Amino acid sequence: MKAALFSIALALAVAxxxxxxxxxxxxxVEATRQAEKAADEAKPLSDTSLTQIVKAALESExxxxxxxxxxxxxxxxxxxxxxxxxxxxxEKAGRIVGSVGGVKTVNNQLTVDESTASTxxxxxLPKQTELPKPGELPK
Numbered sequence: 001m002k003a004a005l006f007s008i009a010l011a012l013a014v015a016x017x018x019x020x021x022x023x024x025x026x027x028x029v030e031a032t033r034q035a036e037k038a039a040d041e042a043k044p045l046s047d048t049s050l051t052q053i054v055k056a057a058l059e060s061e062x063x064x065x066x067x068x069x070x071x072x073x074x075x076x077x078x079x080x081x082x083x084x085x086x087x088x089x090x091e092k093a094g095r096i097v098g099s100v101g102g103v104k105t106v107n108n109q110l111t112v113d114e115s116t117a118s119t120x121x122x123x124x125l126p127k128q129t130e131l132p133k134p135g136e137l138p139k
Contacts, residue, residue: 045102047073051061054078054103057096069110071097076104083113085123 039083045053051073058066078097085089092110 037124043109044076047075050078050100050102054097054100057100058093061092061096064093069093076102077107078103078105079109080105081109082111084110085114086110 051071054071054073055066058064058069058071064084068084069080072079072081080093080097084093090110090112091110093110094106097103097108098106
């Protein structure tokens with residue numbers, strides 16, 4: 001008898017542990033409001049800090065020469081000036097800057113100067129001269 005009562009009590013305890021309370025929509029709405037309020041009250045980055053973060057992000061991309069890119073920032077509106085070697089690099093710089101937290105708008109004023117592209121070493125070959133035919137003396 002004691003074993004039967006113990007088994008029933010154990011079964012009820014296990015069933016009670018698996019029961020979930022339905023979500024409280026009011027609590028979820030309140031938590032969302034509190035999170036939004038905290039985000040709104042968060043202190044934004046200073047212009048100087050955001051500019052440094054943007055420059056660091058550009059410098060971390062090895063395919064860009066960040067030394068040739070000037071960054072201006074005012075309240076999250078970032079302007080890029082300078083030169084890059086290709087249209088792809090210009091677009092990449094804009095994407096990198098746009099992905100930095102705190103950047104609201106990117107004004108990409110970079111210019112493409114393909115003469116700065118590193119295409120490898122080039123050499124000027126000397127003009128070929130005619131070789132003498134067999135039996136002829138060189139001129």
